[in-house]
Amino acid sequence: MKSKIFRFILASAFVLTACKTVRTAEIPTANIREIVNSSDVTLVDVRIPEQYAEGTAKNAINIPLAEIQNNIENLKGKKVVVFCNKGMQADEALEILKKNGVEVYDGTTWKNVKAIQEENK
Template sequence: MFTIFKSLLGNNNSDLKDLFASKDVFLVDVRSAAEFASGSVKNAVNIPLDQIGPQISKFKNKKNIVVFCRSGNRSSMAKNILEKNGINDVTNGGSLQNMQKYIES
């Protein structure tokens, strides 16, 4: 079961550690504006899932894009939308809680 979950996320913990070690990461919280206002991670921008398509230009020429949300579901959808639009350097960071663990460590 865990393997299935990892494949859905499209990343693993070592991938995230490597990304954060590079310090050149574009963090995108795809939760709603209200959820984002209640707290997120340092240096994250808020582009809600329903705005990913209309705001695709914000992702062009970015490297090490990490999308995340409350549980990992919306970030998985965001990753798929981005990849369908030719943005391929995208990692699904999963949940906000998971991201906080990596940002704070």
Template sequence: MKNKLFGFVIIAFIVSSCKTYISEPSHTNIKEIVSSPDAVLVDVRIPEQYLQGTAKGAINIPLAELQNNVEVLKNKKVVVFCNKGIQADQAMEILNRNGVEAYDGTTWKNVKAIQDETDKK
């Protein structure tokens, strides 16, 4: 009985520690994703910050509203970003947990710089 209980505890620990979300592949080049015509750029800052400046073509879904908009983003390549990357990290967790193919653009200035660099080519 003791061995069965121990085995159950071990299995429960292993299952609970597994991450079951899609993570950003390590070989993915964020520049390629941002430049991709099928990528959805999502600025997760509050509307006031978004209106002060953002990347070209970006939509605004504030972090506080992201969970409620997950279904709209499924089956798309989503690049999330904010001011410093902290909210983008949180957005990545939400999207990954919900099976969305998400990529961390870190900051809106980073994504905009990638766009500007691509436009020069």
């Protein structure tokens, strides 16, 4: 009986430690409020031009998600925050830019970024 318990505990410990795939040191931590309000940030609204024209965050540029891949070289070397309406397109843009070596952060929605900007007023 003790042998079964020992094997169960050993197997459980192995499974729990084997599932860890990302070390916490590898996950960059960033305060989105500081980044959004940084003087060297590029805010990128990835919505279509019609939506961008209806309202966006202060100083944001419009690069629709469909055009992100074509603008990677323009964004390299910059600190970039991407956002959209609900965060779904921003997530896609984030992944594309990350894979291509751009320092990018998720602002989620344009209203979120705008609210962060207005907090400092």
